[in-house]
Every structure is written in structure tokens, then in C-alpha cells.
Amino acid sequence: MTSIIESSPSRQRTATGPTVFRVQDTTADDSVLGKVHLLLRVFSPTLTRVGLTELSRRSGIPKATTYRLASQLVDLGYLSKTGKEYQLGWKIFEMGQLVTGPARLSAVARPTLIDLRSASNALIVHLAIARGNECVYLERIVGRREVPFLLTPSMPILSSASGRVLMAYRDSRRQAVTELVGREKAETALAQLETIRSRRWASDNGELVPGLKTYAVPIALVDRQRVPAVISVTVPADRKDDQTILHALWSASADVGRSLDRR
Known part of the structure; x- marks a missing residue:
């Protein structure tokens, strides 16, 4: 997209x-x-x-x-x-360490993120949350291979796949998107967010780093409406197993969601 x-x-x-x-x-x-x-x-x-x-x-x-x-x-x-x-x-x-929400979320998700990186053979796995109109990265799991890029701890929420997933599940997204992109572009942006919400994933393909692509999915709680965080994986753009990557992401997000529901 x-x-x-x-x-x-x-x-x-x-x-x-x-x-x-x-x-x-x-x-x-x-x-x-x-x-x-x-x-x-x-x-x-x-x-x-x-x-x-x-x-x-x-x-x-x-x-x-x-x-x-x-x-x-x-x-x-x-x-x-x-x-x-x-x-x-x-x-x-x-x-x-005293910021209880993010610290708890990171502690619950970290083992699953490590398993996901290994299972998907991803360059990077991220755990992200929304903070206002920023996408904040709480966890970053990498392997031993050289990583060709790094993200700062936060980015504008619409500039990454993770941020777009977070915005897609925000109740007040119409007002926020209008403020961010302007009235003329808001309807197009909102339609894209609705597509992300209905299919439960977002991607970018070379938008941030040429030659790499990222897929992001929501971590949903039992009611499937509240999304406290997003998991994403970044892989080389020439990978052809997109559906396998998405299924691994959905499985990981469901595992983290179940763990959060039990606590």
C-alpha cells in the first residue's frame, strides 16, 4: 500500500x-x-x-x-x-522502568518477539505503541546480521506501517488525520486506514529504506477493538513469502494478546 x-x-x-x-x-x-x-x-x-x-x-x-x-x-x-x-x-x-504500562507490555511481549524474529528470519522485529501522534518503539529485536537502518525511539504516526495500524484503530482517527494531512487529503487517508483495519495489517515497501519492506499487525485484546500495541517485522524486499510472514505475525500478536488478557 x-x-x-x-x-x-x-x-x-x-x-x-x-x-x-x-x-x-x-x-x-x-x-x-x-x-x-x-x-x-x-x-x-x-x-x-x-x-x-x-x-x-x-x-x-x-x-x-x-x-x-x-x-x-x-x-x-x-x-x-x-x-x-x-x-x-x-x-x-x-x-x-517506572513507566508501568510500557514496561509491563515489553516484559510480556519480549519472549514472543524473540521467537518471531527467529521463525520469520526477519532483520528486525519491533513492538510499538501510540503516544499522541507519535509511534513509539518499545522493543527492537535484531539478529547477528548487520542491520542497514535504525529508527529513532519515535516517529510521526503516519510515516510507518506500525503507526498506520495504530491510527487505524484509534477512535478519534478522523479528527487526528484531518489535523495531520489536511481536509483535502483526509478522506483518502481515512479510506486507507479503513482498509488496514479490515484486513488487520499494514506495510511499507521501500518507503523508509529502499530494498526493505515491513509488515505490521495489531495486538488485540479479547474484545478485538482495543489495540494497545503493534508488532512489525522488517525483511528484504525481495522476500516472496508475504503470507507466511503475516501468519507468523498474527500468531505472535494473538499470543501476546492472550498473555495480556490473563494479567
Whole structure:
């Protein structure tokens, strides 16, 4: 399916690493908390350590202010410093474990995701949830082969197969889609979402990374209407066993759904 109309995230390729998809953040304001938010958002799966100059450049915050705020964050444990480089501190990890919903969902789903990656021979298996108009990736299971791309922890909800599944099951999707794509394109987008909802899967074929395709399915609870999360697999685009992949995904999502219902 052609992607629902949405501005694509920017692509960056590091000199020695895979393609990284970054989403520009427009949610922070000019307050102290807003600046702290921008500093913390600089860190990503492929940028775990960064020096002061680069931290200032990427966050858009003046270097003197960056130094002052980063030093305070180190003192509080939200950042740590090794030599001249900063990285996320243990306080971030500790607080993340207290987010009960995502932590519980990840704990329940992780064994099934590991089995799914092995059974489907996928490059990557993701577990994702919706947070407002973002698709947030809670789990990322990879094998030993080199992965040609990485996703940032969140992306605009209509820019990926997982996000489109999440939007398809949202009760307020008409208003949300209209706000995201505009009135002229909303009906087309909503029709695509209805197709996704009726067949219970979405895909992208080379939209994010040429040569790769992704399939995503909902994790439904007993009533089949509430969808707390989505599972997706990414495979080479030349794979011809699409139905086998989908059946493996549906089986995995049903397994996670049953486990969630029992708890």
C-alpha cells in the first residue's frame, strides 16, 4: 500500500553506521525544561555519546547554556560524563522502568518477539505503541546480521506501517488525520486506514529504506477493538513469502494478546 500522505522523516547516514531516521522535535519551548528536553533528545541508538560542541549544535542551544544545563544534569544523574563526552545517566534508565504500562507490555511481549524474529528470519522485529501522534518503539529485536537502518525511539504516526495500524484503530482517527494531512487529503487517508483495519495489517515497501519492506499487525485484546500495541517485522524486499510472514505475525500478536488478557 502506498503510504498515507505525510511528510517523511529526514534521513541521515553516518560515515561508519547505518541509515538513521530522525524526527525534528517541535514540542519544546524556550523554558529551562524545554531546553533540557532538547538536550536529552539529541541522544539516539546511534549517538549514545556526544561532546559539548556537538550537543550544542544538535540541540540548537548556545554552547554556554548547554554546558551549564549539562553539568546540572550530570550532578542529578540524568547525564553522565566520560572524558569530554556526555551520555544518558542511570537516572534515566531507573525512571524508565517506572513507566508501568510500557514496561509491563515489553516484559510480556519480549519472549514472543524473540521467537518471531527467529521463525520469520526477519532483520528486525519491533513492538510499538501510540503516544499522541507519535509511534513509539518499545522493543527492537535484531539478529547477528548487520542491520542497514535504525529508527529513532519515535516517529510521526503516519510515516510507518506500525503507526498506520495504530491510527487505524484509534477512535478519534478522523479528527487526528484531518489535523495531520489536511481536509483535502483526509478522506483518502481515512479510506486507507479503513482498509488496514479490515484486513488487520499494514506495510511499507521501500518507503523508509529502499530494498526493505515491513509488515505490521495489531495486538488485540479479547474484545478485538482495543489495540494497545503493534508488532512489525522488517525483511528484504525481495522476500516472496508475504503470507507466511503475516501468519507468523498474527500468531505472535494473538499470543501476546492472550498473555495480556490473563494479567
